[in-house]
Amino acid sequence: MKKSTFLVFTMPSFIMMTLFIALPLLIVLIQSFQFNQDVLETIERENCDPFGCKTETITVPVLDENGNKIKNNIWVGFQNYKNILKFEQLSSVISNDGFEWSKIRSIDFYKALRFTLTFTFITLPFVIILGLILALCVNVLINRLKGPIIFITLLPFIITPVIGALSIKWLFIGDGILTLFLENILDKDIALFSQGWTIEILMLFYRVWHTIPFAFVIFYAGLQTVDKEKIEAAFVDGANRLQRLRFIIIPHIMPLIVFVALIHLMDSYRVFDEIVGFSASGFRISLQWMTYDFLRIDDSGTRSIGRASATSVLTMIGIIIILIPVLRRTFKEQKEKKL
Amino acid sequence: MKKILVLFAIFTSFFFLAGTNAKACELNNSVPVTSLSAGFDAWKVVTSAMEECGNFTPTLDQEYRDKLVASLESNPSQFTMAGVSASTNVSVLDAGVTRPLDDLVAKYGDSLQDNQKIVIDGKIMAIAMMTNAQHLFYREDILSDLGIDIPTTYDELLKAAKVIKDAGVVDYPLGGTFKSGWNLGEEFVNMYLGFADSFFDGNMPAVNNNDGYETLKMMKKLTEYMDPEYLTSDSTYVQQQFQQGKIALANLWASRAGAMDNAEESTVVGLVKFASAPKAKKNGKPASTLWWDGVVIAKNVTDEEAEAAFKLAMVGLDPANLGANPEAAPWLSNAFDPAPSNIGAILTAKSGAAPYPASAKMSTLHGVLGAAIGDYLTGAATAKATLEKIEADYITAATEKGLL
């Protein structure tokens, strides 16, 4: 294909990605070194409400002639990063009392980082192994059953994540039926939403439940392309089922396992819907939730754009570090294809 | 035959759809008006009266404060009018997104009393419709069975809770709106004002002191008698706990009092009574804050829309409408005879509870409090560390905003 033709074909996509992904990234990077402030003034204001009148000295934003807030971006260097990473507090914790996780955890960023990483890496093996087992099982079913079973299997994946999380939450919150069921079995009072680790387990469970179908459908598709002759040959050679799985099937779908792992790492690293769905923010927060929280307008009507941007940049660096091995592999692979 | 049935079915379903649009409002509103407000009963009473006039779409959202400013700031505004409280009114005022209502009040506001007009520097910026405060709800039957007097201080409340728990009447005697975020912050604010008078020294926070420490301690003691899932428990949850007879005492919003006697949902009709919020110190003031709720009209809408919105609001706040629903809230209205369910709010105000000290810095502190205290209550952080964190987080946020 000629270069000019190629450019015509890819231009719309290229423009969209530049304008709506690359440019925002640049904006985020700039914002992370700034405070986005309202210009403020201190005034006296008389305020009469049902409880009486009083005159207060208060600090309020200056409004322009159209009555809009005047915004001011101040360069503050790494201040936003310092506010999030809190190195001083961190080093004092480490130097004074030895390494104490509970104190580090009181800094939101590390709390969020810890949860995000645990979440990402603990769910990964479950998703891959269970997805593979399921794919192998469905693959040997009789054809008439395959359709309905695949249909049921796909449901947890397509359901709106927030709603899915809620549907699981209702089974467990307060005296939800599964909580009562557990209480009956274990014969003690259980409150799953009263401490962090139980909520965390529920969130992990939810994510595995939600992602297994994706892994399943990819693996199942891969199993359809396994070379039948190879398997037959192995069968003739006397390889048992497990050996055939290990030496023929798994190597065949290895690229798919990598693919699922890659997508899963990317998706679970941005864990967010679970925190909303399980109302878990009092106990567990994730990096993306932190950004979201900074972006929300607080009672005083402002957003913490600076800290949101700094968290975003840190989040971004995190995912790139995690993906380096995969990126390098893809890089090489694609390069070889080209040369 | 089948065809007839199908036709019949279509006909009946249309009939049903049409049936829901019955009108009972004299004003025939032709301008589309939208509103954003909290969702508790009082707002339902007001907005449903307004809906009957047609062309009115309310959005009721208990977390409305998350988007209030942003949605009014956009041009044209996402909502014609909004329901605000004492604190959110400050944020819309500061952002300059609401309009003065003097003209409209002069034209259509005959039914309003003076204490309903929120006057800022001589201009009417909002119309208050009700007051609100967190005060004591108690199960009269349980207390009198066990011979407990109505608690007037938090120490008495804790004692009462212990007696109730030991007697095994309910598993968790206390309820509390301890959901992390705004609710938890409000609990701290209430309790702190029972111990001290001011949160600030200039623009700097002044909660990292003995009063702050006492406040945290007291909150933790209360949680020991609560359902362990208290960090997810908001007003609605506490209300339901009461209705299902699971708790005996709680400091809950006056606007929830009416629901206790709602026969459709409550299993404890007539058994829940109300009193002033308990005091934190024996001779102090009640550990509670006084609030008002009311309506504002967006600046970024046409004058025509603003006028329609105001006329609708006057239908919603019509003394006859409010007077017909006395249990929904302590209304500010001359046609209003306090219902038994309003007594708690009145007593709390009479015993000298402070109005909520609404301001930009207070909102900032409130947010910080709501995020930080959870770790202390669950035991993940000490009281000292929590107060330090509150101070540090406030300074970070306030510096970023330019308050410091």
Place this chain on the structure above:
Amino acid sequence: MESKLFNLTTPLKIIVSITIITWCIIALFPLLWIVVMSIKLPVDSFASNPLKVIIGPSTKEQVGGLSFVNFIFLFLSIYLFYKLYQIRKILFDLINPILKFSLITFFILFILYITISFILFFLIQNNLSEFVNILFSNLEFLKIFSYPIIGFTPQHYLSVWVGNEFYKQFLNTMIVTGGVVTISLTVGTLAGYGLARSNSMIAFWLLIFALIFRALPHSVLVTGYLEPFINYGLYGKKIAVIVLLVAINQPFTIWMLRSFFMNIPQDLDEAAQIDGCNPFQAFWKVVMPLMWPGVITTGLFSFLLAYNDYLVAALLLDGQSQTMVPAIMQYFNMETKMTDLVESIAAAASITAPLFLLVMFFQKQIVSGLTQGAVKG
């Protein structure tokens, strides 16, 4: 040979059946449960005894319920729908030659099936079975079949869709989703084709960057957009969300479509070009007709992304422009009564219905599409 090869030993058979049955229960139970809760009065929905939730004694007493007759009709309409569903291929072959564009045929069929299911469930199920029910209850010996077995009330769904005008949010979601899918696919197929047919370094770097972009948490992008969007009055505009979601979705779309295009032999478009087509004609007339499984699979993923999005819509849309998922979360925030809570559950259950149909319809395409395409790239 093959059958012998795949014959399972008995223990393996048992293991496979147990695994699949367990999984199906785990996959279905939470979803079924919200449906069960949503058709009961609050007293029953939140009863601590699961049997009470399923049977709903108070609901049965106060509102009524489904009788044996209703169940017969329910199964009948499900069966009817299933039969119609089975002949979808025949229908497709019938309509397609007229329209000559398989994507549109597919779309029309999909709409047709949605309408049919509505008619089946709302008219036949509701009214016809009610009619028979009344008929039976007047006949002495058949009376027993018209007694309600399980409590049922549609009131929560009615108050969500009619009372709260949820269809407005539904329309918003449809506009956003439709916009995202169309623009994503248009822009994405062009780029995917270009990338599949090019060996240049630009193509290589574009792919690598797309991969990195795919990994970015969405909040990062929203952080960058939010200020400019608000300043330029795009807050609350659906187009803002559409554009944003298209951009977020673009990396995945181009990777996926590229691998589908790679499976289509390059000789084909070269031959077309020798025959006098320009590159665009070759793309449109020769390659695209072979691409539709790929387009459908990719479109489905775009659909899911847009339909299920909470974060972007929650931060950028409001009031009249709100989509369904944030609206439902807001329902939960407005609940001050138990009834409100059940209504929210009903709303949650009803937004899953279109997804349900979608998978039913496209399941084969997903699997075959993935088998053919994406999985090899």
